[in-house]
Amino acid sequence: MTETEEKTGPPVTLIDPIDMTKLDPKFRNDISSMPNGEELSACFACSTCTAACPIANQWDYMPHQLIRMILLGMRDEVLSSKEIWECLTCFQCQERCPQKVRVTDIFFDCKNLAAEEGHVPENVLALGKTLVDKGQLYEVINDWEREDLDLEPEVPGLSIEGIQSILKSTRTGKLVEDGE
Amino acid sequence: MTDPVLVIGAGVAGMTAAVELADNGVKTILIDRKSTIGGNALELYKAFPTDDCFYCFEGNRWRPGIRKCFYRSAMVDQPNIDLKTDTRVKGISGTPGKFSVILDLGPQYVDPKRCTLCGLCTNVSEAFLLASPQCQPQAVSYDPEKTDDGAKKAEDECPTQAINLSAIQTEETVTVSDIVIATGYHEMKPSVVDEYGYGKLPNVITQLELAQMLDPNGESAGALVRPSDGAQVKNVMMIQCVGSRDENYYPFCSKICCVFALKHANIISSERNDSRVSVVYMDIRTYDQHERYYRETRDAGVEFVRGRVSRVESQKDGTLDVHVYDSLLNRYLKFTVDLLVLSSALEPPEAADELLSSLGLNSASGYVGPADPISENEVVAGEHVYACGGALGPAEVPESVNQARAVVSKILQGRK
Numbered sequence: 023m024t025e026t027e028e029k030t031g032p033p034v035t036l037i038d039p040i041d042m043t044k045l046d047p048k049f050r051n052d053i054s055s056m057p058n059g060e061e062l063s064a065c066f067a068c069s070t071c072t073a074a075c076p077i078a079n080q081w082d083y084m085p086h087q088l089i090r091m092i093l094l095g096m097r098d099e100v101l102s103s104k105e106i107w108e109c110l111t112c113f114q115c116q117e118r119c120p121q122k123v124r125v126t127d128i129f130f131d132c133k134n135l136a137a138e139e140g141h142v143p144e145n146v147l148a149l150g151k152t153l154v155d156k157g158q159l160y161e162v163i164n165d166w167e168r169e170d171l172d173l174e175p176e177v178p179g180l181s182i183e184g185i186q187s188i189l190k191s192t193r194t195g196k197l198v199e200d201g202e
Numbered sequence: 203m204t205d206p207v208l209v210i211g212a213g214v215a216g217m218t219a220a221v222e223l224a225d226n227g228v229k230t231i232l233i234d235r236k237s238t239i240g241g242n243a244l245e246l247y248k249a250f251p252t253d254d255c256f257y258c259f260e261g262n263r264w265r266p267g268i269r270k271c272f273y274r275s276a277m278v279d280q281p282n283i284d285l286k287t288d289t290r291v292k293g294i295s296g297t298p299g300k301f302s303v304i305l306d307l308g309p310q311y312v313d314p315k316r317c318t319l320c321g322l323c324t325n326v327s328e329a330f331l332l333a334s335p336q337c338q339p340q341a342v343s344y345d346p347e348k349t350d351d352g353a354k355k356a357e358d359e360c361p362t363q364a365i366n367l368s369a370i371q372t373e374e375t376v377t378v379s380d381i382v383i384a385t386g387y388h389e390m391k392p393s394v395v396d397e398y399g400y401g402k403l404p405n406v407i408t409q410l411e412l413a414q415m416l417d418p419n420g421e422s423a424g425a426l427v428r429p430s431d432g433a434q435v436k437n438v439m440m441i442q443c444v445g446s447r448d449e450n451y452y453p454f455c456s457k458i459c460c461v462f463a464l465k466h467a468n469i470i471s472s473e474r475n476d477s478r479v480s481v482v483y484m485d486i487r488t489y490d491q492h493e494r495y496y497r498e499t500r501d502a503g504v505e506f507v508r509g510r511v512s513r514v515e516s517q518k519d520g521t522l523d524v525h526v527y528d529s530l531l532n533r534y535l536k537f538t539v540d541l542l543v544l545s546s547a548l549e550p551p552e553a554a555d556e557l558l559s560s561l562g563l564n565s566a567s568g569y570v571g572p573a574d575p576i577s578e579n580e581v582v583a584g585e586h587v588y589a590c591g592g593a594l595g596p597a598e599v600p601e602s603v604n605q606a607r608a609v610v611s612k613i614l615q616g617r618k
């Protein structure tokens with residue numbers, strides 16, 4: 023017996039669903055095999071992480087939704103999302119997750135994967151470039167402030183060359199190089 | 203001499219009550235309207251919470267001959283139990299402590315004391331059926347509506363002359379001291395919830411139908427195949443709360459469907475390697491220790507989607523396209539599945555209301571309600587009337603067995 027083409031429910035034309043066959047079911051394994059990603063599958067979507075997050079109400083995807091998207095296999099959406107980069111890494115979500123999902127660590131894993139695939143936001147790249155070029159993120163330029171405090175103008179013992187050369191051989195250096 | 207106890211329904215609850223009463227020296231009449239005892243549990247494969255075969259529960263293991271077949275010999279061999287299958291209650295009169303019950307005994311086409319399960323009749327006629335090799339009583343059953351030319355031949359040739367096609371319905375009036383209602387539950391046929399296409403689309407089934415498919419003794423010998431064309435099932439989707447927690451059907455939570463759905467999801471993902479399972483739910487209610495099934499299924503990669511189905515559409519290749527609204531993502535998802543399994547509500551069995559009204563009992567959404575709703579004796583349904591197991595509402599086997607034991611203890615106390 024073959025099935026007749028029966029339909030139930032509202033007309034499809036109004037809805038544009040995400041086609042599950044186009045997603046990447048291996049994405050969850052990629053993440054759970056990264057450092058501290060093991061508990062990923064334990065997530066039961068309680069949204070405690072989102073309740074704990076100080077910044078999520080500014081986001082399009084909430085932390086619990088990002089975890090859910092990883093589990094569903096929405097690789098491109100997660101790795102190109104701005105949220106994983108805007109995470110403050112305050113660890114509140116991870117601290118409170120009742121299933122011990124290491125949410126913040128998983129977002130780090132996502133950033134690493136995203137970086138490998140070349141999805142790094144411009145502003146983050148710019149920060150990386152500053153670090154590599156200048157060896158520090160916040161340059162002391164207002165010497166008068168130090169003067170007012172009776173301090174010598176140069177920060178004592180600040181050596182940026184070492185940092186620069188280390189950074190050049192890390193992924194940050196590589197990303198900045200590729201970005202140029 | 204004291205009158206016997208009548209137990210109505212020979213599922214796990216009724217069987218437990220009967221065997222424990224009998225072991226305590228109380229004469230017990232155990233009736234079931236079907237020709238095979240065991241009730242709903244007969245059709246299930248592995249059981250939570252132990253994942254054992256359904257017929258081996260601790261505490262019954264000491265009983266000879268029943269590992270694998272719980273109470274197998276006890277029901278038939280215990281001299282204090284008078285088992286009557288194909289039997290219904292026709293009328294109840296008398297007073298509590300001395301009820302007069304008219305039993306309607308269906309025609310005994312096959313004498314279980316004679317049938318040796320030789321298989322001759324089932325070979326020559328469609329009307330004979332062996333429900334299960336472990337069925338109790340150990341006999342084939344005969345369905346007169348399916349009768350054919352072979353039936354007469356079977357009657358003539360049955361080596362033990364167990365068949366009597368001209369058997370007729372009889373009546374018997376018994377006097378009993380107490381009545382135990384153990385009539386269980388029925389899985390709702392979800393064709394009324396038409397958005398899922400049950401009854402129209404062959405690959406849409408219920409959890410009980412899935413349990414039979416997973417059972418190695420079942421028709422497909424345990425293989426997970428599409429009913430439409432027998433093709434191997436790769437993607438299974440389960441839908442929770444079909445007809446339960448829905449004021450249009452049953453307002454209550456059927457309580458155990460989350461646990462058995464996850465039990466099935468576990469069996470499929472651990473024993474049927476190539477199959478994927480998705481579960482669409484509103485809440486997952488795995489009470490008590492059963493939370494472990496939820497955790498284990500997540501670890502096993504079962505996909506949980508919180509939301510509801512928008513549409514089900516069958517495709518030419520036999521698959522079903524299922525569109526689901528994911529309320530956590532606020533997005534619609536489209537799945538392609540081979541089998542859609544509905545966790546359908548567990549409803550009171552047919553004619554439960556007649557029994558309630560003939561004994562003047564309280565109804566709890568159609569199930570037997572406690573006589574005194576604020577007392578803790580949920581098994582006490584009335585004066586000398588008790589209920590246990592699924593008859594009180596959806597319950598798992600251990601709970602049904604405990605309630606049956608509570609009933610036995612009440613009856614024994616009453617006889618002291």
Ligand SMILES: Cc1cc2nc3c(=O)[nH]c(=O)nc-3n(C[C@H](O)[C@H](O)[C@H](O)COP(=O)(O)OP(=O)(O)OC[C@H]3O[C@@H](n4cnc5c(N)ncnc54)[C@H](O)[C@@H]3O)c2cc1C
Pocket residue numbers: 210211212213214215216217233234235236239240241242243246248249250251289290291384385386387388389409410413458462465551552553557590591592593597598599600602
């Ligand atoms: C898909 C599924 C999976 C399940 N899996 C599990 C599991 O893994 N573990 C677990 O613990 N539980 C499980 N359960 C629950 C389990 O089936 C029940 O707890 C158990 O069967 C209840 O037993 P019972 O004796 O109360 O009722 P039933 O098994 O329903 O037995 C009632 C008996 O009464 C008879 N009867 C009904 N009305 C009358 C009448 N008017 N006159 C005469 N006879 C009558 C019926 O024919 C039947 O034989 C599952 C249920 C389902 C649907």
Ligand code: SF4
Pocket residue numbers: 064065066067068069070071072085086089115118119120121122123125
């Ligand atoms: S708190 Fe943990 S379990 Fe809850 S949604 Fe977030 S990751 Fe999932």
Ligand code: SF4
Pocket residue numbers: 071074075076077078085108109110111112113114115116125126
């Ligand atoms: S670590 Fe990131 S995601 Fe987690 S609570 Fe803090 S800001 Fe939110």
Ligand code: SF4
Pocket residue numbers: 312316317318319320321322323324330341342356359360361362363364365
């Ligand atoms: S032929 Fe007779 S003995 Fe053999 S299975 Fe049928 S009824 Fe039983």
Ligand code: SF4
Pocket residue numbers: 442443444446447454455456457458459460461485486487545
């Ligand atoms: S046990 Fe689960 S599926 Fe069943 S009615 Fe309750 S919530 Fe719904």
